[in-house]
Amino acid sequence: MHLSSRLNTTIGQATDKGPKHQNEDCMGIMVPDEPALTIKGMVAVIADGVSSAEAGKEASETCVKNFLNDYYSTPDSWTVKTSSQKVLTALNRWLYGQGQRFIDAHRGYISTLSILVIKSRMAHIFHIGDSRIYRLRGGEFEQLTSDHSAHVSKDKAYLTRAMGMDIRLDVDYRIESVEAGDLFFLSTDGIHDFLSKKEIKKALQSASSSLNVNTNSNVNTSSNVNTNFEDVCQALIDQAKEVGSDDNLSCQIVRVDQLPDANSEDVYKKLSDLPFPPFLEVGMSIDGYRVLQEIHASNRSQLYVVEDIASHKKWVMKTPSVNFEDDPAYIERFIMEEWIGRRIDCPNVVKVPEEARKRQCLYYLCEYVEGNTLAKWIETTNKRDVGQILDIVEQVVRGVRSLHRKETLHQDIKPDNIVITPDGEAKLIDFGSCLVAGVNEIATPFERDTILGTATYAAPEYKLRRAGSVRSDLFSIAMMTYEMLTGHLPFGEAFDHCESAQDFSRLKYQPAYLYNPMVPAWMDGALKKALHFSPELRYESLSEFVFDLKHPNQQFMRLNNQPMLERNPLLFWKVASGILLVGQMVTLYLWLS
Known part of the structure; x- marks a missing residue:
């Protein structure tokens, strides 16, 4: 990987079972080596197994250990958000399933969970329950998470959300920019329920000021376990116990000492x-x-x-x-x-x-793939077999979906980038315009190249300088499908010259069956929907588009059965005017004769 995060942190953590017979809290910090540090970032996790649950300890340990292992096993191309949410969803389902063994499922595998992921120059926070994440920046000490609990009395509260509590997972997510010197503090309720923000802030400020933030760009270590920070964590635990904490007590400190340098020449080198x-x-x-x-x-x-x-x-x-x-x-x-x-x-x-x-x-x-490009096939073929074309489209969609599963957009789907082998196999080539979501969220000291594909097949949102999506690749596939079926483009040459939303609004879609009578109306309906200028009005997935290409959709059949006046008012009045003109001419001829 040509990118290097140069993320450097100082960390410390401590835990104590307090007056309870066992410690149901669990926590962990993972600072991987390169390139994982750049691609995935560093992670701090803290969990508090619900004491009223039968398996709270097992739940918290499962949350921490499995998240740290599984997060780094997700594809490199996935964003932090996608990777984390996939792992959390699977974790929650497992915990919920295990909890069903108990008479009262809400007394099974239940745990709070708070996660801090620092990647590049951003902090990603995932949270459910009443453990907390704070940030100390300068003199401001801010709580970045909200407790998911309801108070039934002054001293009694119960969780409204937690891992394993419900099959439907509802995790809070937020993203914050990171600055060198930021100090993040993660804790369970055994600490923050008994110590005020002011007391915690004072301890953290004292610890942070005793260590200078490292700005030396030659430092090679990405994380330093600091005994002073661990002492501070232990001191906060002791302080909470002194004022009557009756729960497990755990906390972590993560201080950002160095971030990727926005002016660094290392990347270029x-x-x-x-x-x-x-x-x-x-x-x-x-x-x-x-x-x-x-x-x-x-x-x-x-x-x-x-x-x-x-x-x-x-x-x-x-x-x-x-x-x-x-x-x-x-x-x-x-x-x-x-x-x-x-x-x-x-x-x-x-x-x-x-x-x-x-x-x-x-x-x-x-x-090396033997064969011709699809562009050559379109140019030379005389017989436009609908079945053969649908087979090619299905293969192209399979290829594009394999990219989408890696959270990667192709952004240049066109006939020149499809090779058809002598056996009829379609292969997608060229990754020159691809957008990888996970890499795109890594900061660089230069503005990234955003070159896109051929204007003839590119979705309108690209020309309007809006973000692309899966539906943008769908648009390009539909353009190519239309051309394979008809030898023409659905909006004519004017599409290439559109630069604004107003330009696109002037274009008119030409039904495919006007050029190829073998294209049924319902198939044309699928093409028209996939080629809508508004992404949100296209198909949500490529599989839906392929299904409607192969199976009659009654919605499109009903549209085709509408009276011509409703389907195409302009054509209706042209035909009506022509009929009237012919009638008048016949009447005039009879009158003159």
Whole structure:
């Protein structure tokens, strides 16, 4: 990974069972090595097993241990929010299921849970129950979580939300920017119910001021366990016990000493480790690969068919354009293409192999696929077989969904980026415009390259400078499907020149069956919905779109059975005017004769 978080923290924690016979609190902090620290961040977790539950201790331990293990096992491309929510949902279902063994499920596996994830320059907070997370920034001590409890009397309260309490999980989530020097404090109610915010703040300020925030960019360690912070945690526990705490007591301190430097040149240095290769010609060799053929060359990249001299296996080699040799945003996007490709395993997506040998310059290899592009197929085919086209669409959708499962948008789905093999297999190629949500939330010292795909197939929201989504890739697939079925585009050439919402509003969708009578009205209805200019009015998922392409949707059938006046008023009045004109001409002819 070319990015390096340079996140450095100082941590400390302590726990005590207090007057109870066992400690049902559980907590943990994980600061992984690179590249996980950059891609996933560091995590602090604290949980308080509900004492009235039969398995509160097991519940809290399960929450902490499983979250720390499973969070770092989620795909690198997922965002913090997606990764955490997937893990928490699975955890909650397991706890809830285990709790059903008890006569009263609410006395089973129940625990509070508060999680702090610091990734790049942001803090992600997940919370359910009445454990807490605070932040000390400068002189301000702020509680970042809200207790999920209801007070029935001055001294009696009960939880309204907790892990394992309900099959439906409702976890609070918030995201906060992080500054060097921020100190986060996590605690269970055995401490914060008996000590005031003022008392906790005083102890934390005293501890923090005794240590200088580390701003040395040469520090290699990402986390320091500090005995002073652990002493402060223990002191707060002792203080709470002295004033009558009758519960388990646990707390953690996480201080941010160093964040990724927004002005650092380290990223560019890493990106520039490998020089750009020269322009390659047939017969030239590079790192044991001989160039057999140039496939494509543009101002942004070159594609070659190469042969491994040792094994004689063919590959496709992509090289960057020397026009961007000093552009870190371009280089990052080029490097990310290989990173993305290696994480996708789908027969309908071109494969990118693991690095087999040390490289002398910047390029990457991908699977060599024999066949023609879908663009060539559309250009040369005369018989537009609906069944064959639907089969191709299904394969493309499978490929795109494999990207979406990694929280990655393709953003350049078009016929030129689909290869059809002689056996009829469709493969999605090119990751040059992909957006990886998990990587996109990592700060960089430069503005990322947001180059998008071909305007002809790109969803309107991109031209309107709005965020893309799964429905944006759906729009591109629908555009391509329409072209396969008809040989035309649904909005004509004017679509390419639209720059504003008003421009798009002037366009008119042309039904596919006007060009190809073999396209049924209900299939055209599915295309029209998928091609709506408003993303929220398109299909929610690609599978819904494919289903409606293959199965008659009664909604679209009803629309087709409407009177022409309702379906197409303009055409109705044109036809009516034509009929009236012919009638008048016949009347005039009879009158004159």
